[in-house]
Amino acid sequence: xxxxxPALDQNTAARSLSSELAQRTGALTVAGLxxxxxxxxxxxxxxxxxxxxxVAALLGPSGCGKSTVLRAIAGLIxxxxxxxxxGDTDLLQVPARSRGIGMVFQNYALFPHMTVAENVSYxxxxxxxxxxxxxxxxxxxxxxIQLDSFGRRLPHQLSGxxxxxxxxxxxxxxxxxxxxxxxxxxxxxxxxxxxxxVEMLRLQKALGITxxxxxxxxxxxxxxxxxxxxMNRGRIEQIDTPSRIYDQPRTLFVNRFIGQTSMLTGxxxxxGPERMPVRLTTGELxxxxxxxRFVSGASVVVTCRPEEVSLFPDAGPGRLAxxxxxxxxxxxxxxxxxxxxxxxGIRCAQLRAQAPDTLLLGDRIFVAIDPARCHVxxxxxxxxxxxxxxxxxxx
Amino acid sequence: MRSSGIxxxxxxxxxxxxxxxxxxxxxxxxxxxxxGAVSLQNYAAFFEDPFNVxxxxxxxxxxxxxxxxxxxxxxxVALLYWHSGPKTRQVLVFLxxxxxxxxxxxxxxxxxxxxxxxxxISQTLMALGATGAPFSLLFTEFGLVLTMTQxxxxxxxxxxxxxxxxxxxxxxxxxxxAGAGPWRIFVTILLPxxxxxxxxxxxxxxxxxxxxxxxxxxxGGARNVYVPQLIYREVGILFDWPLASAIAxxxxxxxxxxxxxxxxxxxxxxxxxxx
Numbered sequence: 001x002x003x004x005x006p007a008l009d010q011n012t013a014a015r016s017l018s019s020e021l022a023q024r025t026g027a028l029t030v031a032g033l034x035x036x037x038x039x040x041x042x043x044x045x046x047x048x049x050x051x052x053x054x055v056a057a058l059l060g061p062s063g064c065g066k067s068t069v070l071r072a073i074a075g076l077i078x079x080x081x082x083x084x085x086x087g088d089t090d091l092l093q094v095p096a097r098s099r100g101i102g103m104v105f106q107n108y109a110l111f112p113h114m115t116v117a118e119n120v121s122y123x124x125x126x127x128x129x130x131x132x133x134x135x136x137x138x139x140x141x142x143x144x145i146q147l148d149s150f151g152r153r154l155p156h157q158l159s160g161x162x163x164x165x166x167x168x169x170x171x172x173x174x175x176x177x178x179x180x181x182x183x184x185x186x187x188x189x190x191x192x193x194x195x196x197x198v199e200m201l202r203l204q205k206a207l208g209i210t211x212x213x214x215x216x217x218x219x220x221x222x223x224x225x226x227x228x229x230x231m232n233r234g235r236i237e238q239i240d241t242p243s244r245i246y247d248q249p250r251t252l253f254v255n256r257f258i259g260q261t262s263m264l265t266g267x268x269x270x271x272g273p274e275r276m277p278v279r280l281t282t283g284e285l286x287x288x289x290x291x292x293r294f295v296s297g298a299s300v301v302v303t304c305r306p307e308e309v310s311l312f313p314d315a316g317p318g319r320l321a322x323x324x325x326x327x328x329x330x331x332x333x334x335x336x337x338x339x340x341x342x343x344x345g346i347r348c349a350q351l352r353a354q355a356p357d358t359l360l361l362g363d364r365i366f367v368a369i370d371p372a373r374c375h376v377x378x379x380x381x382x383x384x385x386x387x388x389x390x391x392x393x394x395x
Numbered sequence: 396m397r398s399s400g401i402x403x404x405x406x407x408x409x410x411x412x413x414x415x416x417x418x419x420x421x422x423x424x425x426x427x428x429x430x431g432a433v434s435l436q437n438y439a440a441f442f443e444d445p446f447n448v449x450x451x452x453x454x455x456x457x458x459x460x461x462x463x464x465x466x467x468x469x470x471x472v473a474l475l476y477w478h479s480g481p482k483t484r485q486v487l488v489f490l491x492x493x494x495x496x497x498x499x500x501x502x503x504x505x506x507x508x509x510x511x512x513x514x515x516i517s518q519t520l521m522a523l524g525a526t527g528a529p530f531s532l533l534f535t536e537f538g539l540v541l542t543m544t545q546x547x548x549x550x551x552x553x554x555x556x557x558x559x560x561x562x563x564x565x566x567x568x569x570x571x572x573a574g575a576g577p578w579r580i581f582v583t584i585l586l587p588x589x590x591x592x593x594x595x596x597x598x599x600x601x602x603x604x605x606x607x608x609x610x611x612x613x614x615g616g617a618r619n620v621y622v623p624q625l626i627y628r629e630v631g632i633l634f635d636w637p638l639a640s641a642i643a644x645x646x647x648x649x650x651x652x653x654x655x656x657x658x659x660x661x662x663x664x665x666x667x668x669x670x
């Protein structure tokens with residue numbers, strides 16, 4: 001009976017919060033944001049928006065500029081160009097301390113000399129909330145994160161997961177109209193991370209607060225956010241829902257960054273209105289049934305997901321000769337790493353129930369990639385070495 | 396029995412015992428003897444003379460005033476360090492170390508010029524019309540505090556810098572996004588985090604100031620007498636070594652007591668550094 005009560009309390013606490021917050025949160029609009037540091041590290045023309053109450057994730061490799069965007073929104077740096085608005089408020093006209101933003105930092109940035117309760121009440125003290133009200137609010141927040149009895153502890157006396165929850169409570173205590181999360185789960189181990197992500201999502205849904213998550217972890221972004229903003233080298237590559245980003249990546253970078261991808265290089269050979277034959281570097285012809293924007297002779301990269309690759313024991317149209325390098329059972333799947341005749345790696349995922357168990361390492365085998373689901377890109381800067389290997393045979 | 400490494404430490408332990416512990420023990424024993432018998436007469440004699448008590452309080456006051464001065468000048472440097480990038484931080488540490496590369500005696504004599512009638516302080520205030528006649532800060536307590544503050548400034552900057560370099564920089568970012576302005580960030584976040592550094596610095600400055608015989612004698616002059624000069628007088632002029640020992644022990648207790656009090660403060664869990 002004692003155990004059932006806290007859950008009920010939490011929900012009522014969350015509901016009372018959400019009713020107060022509903023009118024205060026707004027859509028976040030970032031437009032034409034540019035900034036550069038002395039070292040040339042930059043953000044260039046970043047534009048995106050988050051509808052009120054939604055979660056978006058700013059995703060990209062480290063050094064892509066996502067932290068700069070986050071710091072600009074939080075008011076910790078002043079961007080050289082661009083606008084940032086929350087609802088109808090131009091945030092750039094407002095100093096950091098008055099923006100009404102709750103932020104969870106990468107390593108939580110809890111004040112080490114303050115107790116949990118003092119940490120949580122810090123934003124309230126800054127807002128000049130009377131002591132009585134402050135105490136009630138702190139109790140409410142601690143109940144919400146299920147750390148009711150931890151108020152008098154110091155941060156170093158808590159586990160990593162508990163510290164993370166305190167950081168979330170501190171970020172939310174001041175009733176912010178925007179929540180910023182900077183790699184909030186990065187320092188936690190895998191099992192705990194998932195639990196806290198679910199917890200975070202539940203809290204966010206209950207409060208209905210516009211949230212921006214910054215992460216380099218694609219799984220984290222996909223599990224929390226309804227829209228992903230993919231960044232690379234200071235620019236936005238694609239903004240879409242997680243499944244559309246996975247299924248329809250707009251650039252080779254996006255394709256490679258999200259999920260696993262095998263890349264086959266080749267040259268378009270005699271493109272027709274509904275056909276796009278690609279002569280791979282192995283010498284084999286891959287006939288993709290689709291209209292193309294490439295001209296004949298253009299170098300291209302064909303990408304496919306492991307689950308879009310199937311294995312065959314013998315040759316056939318559209319099948320490529322390959323050799324099995326290694327097979328790894330991974331949960332319900334078996335992952336096969338294969339090598340085409342020119343050494344290009346290709347990865348295949350099969351349901352374990354359907355995987356042939358007669359396969360031996362080094363076996364010759366044939367692979368087919370799903371011509372409807374694979375993607376074709378011009379080779380980009382990441383594949384700089386691709387150019388070289390393509391130019392080689394023709395010259 | 397496990398090898399504890401003690402045999403290797405033995406030579407150093409013998410040296411330390413011979414040159415640091417033994418003299419201290421002798422000093423303390425000496426202070427409790429008078430005419431070959433154990434007695435408290437040395438201490439009684441010291442405290443019976445109101446002049447001595449005045450000198451003792453003046454020494455404590457000098458230490459506290461210098462602590463205040465170095466804190467006042469050291470905190471802005473520490474804050475500058477906090478807000479600087481790694482390059483500037485290195486330069487700042489170097490610059491605060493530079494004064495330590497010059498000997499105390501040399502710096503003390505430089506201050507004679509600065510504080511004197513023809514020195515820059517007097518000249519500047521004359522030029523500004525703040526004072527009609529040239530004046531000298533030499534042989535004044537204020538001049539001495541000024542000098543000691545300059546000489547001991549690195550002793551407070553270095554512990555502060557050490558504490559701040561081990562402090563995560565996003566703490567002030569976290570405070571700013573929570574709604575704190577610069578002043579509140581300083582008072583509620585940076586200052587409490589600097590407490591261990593401040594305590595260490597205060598101990599060093601207080602001990603260094605109250606024992607700095609040369610500077611006290613040269614800048615303070617004959618009118619401003621402090622405990623080290625008393626000891627010097629007993630040892631070198633009056634040849635009353637037991638009394639000199641007693642005074643030395645009293646000075647030791649004064650600084651040691653401050654040290655213990657501040658150190659117990661620093662052990663408070665809130666100031667323990669776990670970040």
